[in-house]
Amino acid sequence: MQELNESEFHRQVDLIQDRIEQALDAADLDLDMEQTEGSLILMLAAGPRLVIGRQPASRELWVATPDGTLHFGYQPAHGWIHDSDGEALGIVLAQVLGDLSGDEVELDLDE
Secondary structure, three states: OOOOOHHHHHHHHHHHHHHHHHHHHHHOOOEEEEEEOOEEEEEEOOOOEEEEEEEOOOOEEEEEEOOEEEEEEEEOOOEEEEOOOOOEHHHHHHHHHHHHHOOOOOOOOOO
16 A cells, blocks of 8 residues: 655545535535544534544544544545455445434545
């Protein structure tokens, strides 16, 4: 896996957080979103929160869920990939949001 330099890492995180916001707006879920200190916070109306944050030291994107933290690494040809099962961020995030909201969620995070 190619290691991103710090500025490219932050650029890629900014891009994916923007795409997540746009995809969630399009998905019409009952949630609020907030950007704070480099993290994107998703607050579901039912109560749970997800935090999508950057970890510059490890060049990872972390998704903090009520059940634990998921780690994603960036692969230039594939985007943000879950480090333990190789699933794309959009698929994993849609599944987590679906489990928490009880709705079927599809997120298109492609460029």
